[in-house]
Amino acid sequence: MTSAQHVVWRRFRFAGLIALVLLPLAAALGTLIGSSGADPALLRQAFTSPDSTAATIVFQVRLPAVLLSFLAGALLATSGAAMQGLVRNPLADPYILGISGGAALGAAFSLLLAPPQWAGWLTSLLACAGALGTTLLVASLASATRERAQSPVGHNLLLAGVMVNTIAGALLLLGASLADPIRARTVQLWMMGTIDATRLTTSTWLVIIGVGLPAALWLLTKSHHFNLLALGDSEAQSLGLQTTSFRRHALLAITLCTGFTVAATGLIGFVGLVVPHLIRTAVHADNRVVVLLSPLYGALFLALADTAARGLYSVAGSSIPVGVVTALMGAPLFLWLLVKRGAGT
Amino acid sequence: MKTHEQGGITLHEISVHHGRSHALRNVSLQIQPCTLTALTGPNGAGKSTLLNIIAGVLIPSGGTLRLNGAPLPTHQRQVAQTVAILTQQPAHLPGLTAHETVLLGRSPWSGAFGLPSHSDHQTAQTALDDLGIAHLGSSPIERLSTGERQRVHFARVLCQNTPFLLFDEPFSAQDVDGVGAMLRALNMRATQGHTVIVVLHDLNLALGAFESLIVMQNGEIRGHGTPDDALAALTKVYGQTLQFERGDRARVALPVWR
Numbered sequence: 001m002t003s004a005q006h007v008v009w010r011r012f013r014f015a016g017l018i019a020l021v022l023l024p025l026a027a028a029l030g031t032l033i034g035s036s037g038a039d040p041a042l043l044r045q046a047f048t049s050p051d052s053t054a055a056t057i058v059f060q061v062r063l064p065a066v067l068l069s070f071l072a073g074a075l076l077a078t079s080g081a082a083m084q085g086l087v088r089n090p091l092a093d094p095y096i097l098g099i100s101g102g103a104a105l106g107a108a109f110s111l112l113l114a115p116p117q118w119a120g121w122l123t124s125l126l127a128c129a130g131a132l133g134t135t136l137l138v139a140s141l142a143s144a145t146r147e148r149a150q151s152p153v154g155h156n157l158l159l160a161g162v163m164v165n166t167i168a169g170a171l172l173l174l175g176a177s178l179a180d181p182i183r184a185r186t187v188q189l190w191m192m193g194t195i196d197a198t199r200l201t202t203s204t205w206l207v208i209i210g211v212g213l214p215a216a217l218w219l220l221t222k223s224h225h226f227n228l229l230a231l232g233d234s235e236a237q238s239l240g241l242q243t244t245s246f247r248r249h250a251l252l253a254i255t256l257c258t259g260f261t262v263a264a265t266g267l268i269g270f271v272g273l274v275v276p277h278l279i280r281t282a283v284h285a286d287n288r289v290v291v292l293l294s295p296l297y298g299a300l301f302l303a304l305a306d307t308a309a310r311g312l313y314s315v316a317g318s319s320i321p322v323g324v325v326t327a328l329m330g331a332p333l334f335l336w337l338l339v340k341r342g343a344g345t
Numbered sequence: 346m347k348t349h350e351q352g353g354i355t356l357h358e359i360s361v362h363h364g365r366s367h368a369l370r371n372v373s374l375q376i377q378p379c380t381l382t383a384l385t386g387p388n389g390a391g392k393s394t395l396l397n398i399i400a401g402v403l404i405p406s407g408g409t410l411r412l413n414g415a416p417l418p419t420h421q422r423q424v425a426q427t428v429a430i431l432t433q434q435p436a437h438l439p440g441l442t443a444h445e446t447v448l449l450g451r452s453p454w455s456g457a458f459g460l461p462s463h464s465d466h467q468t469a470q471t472a473l474d475d476l477g478i479a480h481l482g483s484s485p486i487e488r489l490s491t492g493e494r495q496r497v498h499f500a501r502v503l504c505q506n507t508p509f510l511l512f513d514e515p516f517s518a519q520d521v522d523g524v525g526a527m528l529r530a531l532n533m534r535a536t537q538g539h540t541v542i543v544v545l546h547d548l549n550l551a552l553g554a555f556e557s558l559i560v561m562q563n564g565e566i567r568g569h570g571t572p573d574d575a576l577a578a579l580t581k582v583y584g585q586t587l588q589f590e591r592g593d594r595a596r597v598a599l600p601v602w603r
Contacts, residue, residue: 008445088436224459228452230438234402238432239505240425240453285440288458 008286012293015283019296023070026303030066031058033307037314064197069306069322070299071208072195072265073275077298078216079257080272081279081291085226086250087157090280093272094258097161098138099131100269101168103262106130108172108187112179120201124208128259130168135255138164193268193323195306204264212260215253216295222250226287268302268323270330274337275301281337305329352413353378353540354399354509359408361394361564368394369405369564376542376557378413381535383551384544386561386582392544393433395561396511399542400430412509425453429505431512435498437486443497444482447472450504472500475530477522492518499527503534510534512543516550528554548579548587548598572596 032038034057046058080093087097094100106126114122141160172191176184225246228236233243261268275298279290305325312320354376361368369391376382384392397403398410401417401424410417418424429450437446450472451465461469473479476496486494495518502510510531516524531541542559545551551558551572558575560568560582568578576589576596588599 221457224452227438227441227449227459230436231449232432232436234397234400234430234432235435237402237421238400238425238428238430239449240422242421280440285438286445287438 008284008289011284012286012289015279015289015293016296019293019300022300023296023303026300026307027066027070030069030303030307031062033311034062035310035313035319037311061198064200065195065306066303068197068200068264069195069303071213072261072268073271073298073300073302074295075208075212075216075257075261075298076268076271076302077275077294078219078291079254080298081276081287081294082219082226082250082254083272084276085229085287085291086247086254088230089158090277091273092158092161093276094131094254095267095269095272096165097157098134098163098165098168099161099255099258100262100267101165101172102134102137103127103131103259104191104267105168105172105175106133106259107190107263107266108175111187111190112175112183121203121207124204124260124263127263128207128256131255131259131262132252134164134168135251139251189319189321190266191323192321193266193326194319195265195302195309195322200264204260208260208264212257215256219250219253219257220292220295222246223288223291225250226291230287266321266323268326270326270334271298271302274330274334277334277337281340301329302326353380354542355409355411355414356395356399357409357411359395359398359405359410361391361398361403361405367564369398371408372564372566374559374566374569376540376559378540379535379538380557381531381541381555382543382557382559383555384542384559384561385546385548385551385579386567389563390561391564392561393513394564396430396513396542396544397432399509400428400511402430422453425505425507427507428509428511429502429507431498431502431515433513433517437494437498439485439487441486442483443478443486443489443493443500444469444473446486446497447500447504450501450506453505453507468506469500469504472503472530473497475503475526475533476500477526492520492523495519496523496526499530503530508539510539510541512541514544514546516545516547524550548583549595552576552579552596552598 032040032043042054043058045052045054049055083092083094083097084090106129107123110119110122110126138157138160142157172187176187179187225241228239228241229243237243276290276294279293279297283289283293306322309320309322309325354374356372356374359369359372372395384395386392394403398405412427418427447469448461448465451461451468452459455461455465470479470482473482476499478493478496478500481489481493486497489497495515499512499515502512515527519527531543535541556571558570558572559566560575560578562582567582568575579598580589586601588601590597590599
């Protein structure tokens, strides 16, 4: 009996330790592998002569890229896990619900129309506004249809999200096709998601660390609330959760995480969907476990995906967006989980 | 003396309406503390609505509610430390075990990250024992049958251990043993000082196992009292289809299907 009681904690600790061991390894791998393949000599040179080109590449390109992939991965996975708990649906995440798409649309405005010197803070601001706008739109559409159809929360939110996402995507492509070719190319690349720290301005870093990260940390401290929400809103309420205000705050936190991440990296899908799902299946379904481990494994997943994207560059000879890699890694993994889960229950 | 009278549950002219239709019309009610009360009546009588109002899940359009003489606390956590409710069809988190699901009942009392204490684990274990499902403790909740799952949720509400305990049709999927275990647990709680209300449709069970009955119809209270007192109201409400008999050991409701 005692062993059964502590099973959650034991599994959480084990999976957490594994992630903490793997994260530095992923960081090392990310610094070692560049667009010209694995190059230990470059790394040695960077550490021995601080003024060399090698040092610039390692300390100003690769390490910041690792840091950015850690940050973006952590934020995307956390908001995905929180979203799945919020709508009680393992298929939900900000990417599928159109929040990322809204952020991208907002950011594309500044990329296509604003003068380049404004781009940094304006992109973040508009991305966040876009994310917030879509969240409000999707939530109100879902609740409007729910009142008439009397169906559960998650279902309509998902449907409304998919449609809003489609609209945002279409508008994004429309904007890109009307813009001049150079800017259009920037938007297209960015729509597929790239981890490129050299492109980021100080303000983009500031908002993602100063606002996005605290929002994610807040979600982590509330992870146990998602267990109560899983029982249904009235049950959660009778167990002491102020459901309406918690939903509102959690949506805001998710929106901030998503908006600022999209502003920094473009559209990277599947991290928020697959990482929480993987944890749920492999570690434990307790939402505390899922939400608390998501940032660690999200960081790991995205860092490895980005390293793979750069490694592939040396093979393919042209740049591969990390969003393509996450989709190619994530979607089959998700399908495998779906089949496995379907067979199990 | 007056404060003493205000113990238990006091409802004063509670109404609920959605547009023009009334779910409850000026319901006034006094339920004594430490009692086990059955709430019954036809479908759509307003039983669940009434229960949800007492639980603080639903806010009435008008009227006042007092639990042990005080209005519901403003903080939801304090409400959850006062009154617990089992709704008709609670959802579950697949992957959690029965024991972990029951432990969620301790949430209003636990600290950061909802971490349960050793005594929380014991309370959960006792609740599982009380319902005769201790052997299911480590089974994943989604693998259990509907009836077993209903017992797990019942145990979760017991585990919340609040002065007021509300159950909406807890027996609907139970076999005889399940009903027996639930009734024993409820009687024990009532003797320990909890005030318990159970919504149910089985009139024989209501008449035979409860010391106090409330009969509702069309959003109004039709009768409230001992099983003998309630018989008159039940006859009025169900007189077309039911015939009530008083046996030696119990009163029975016999359906007359015509």
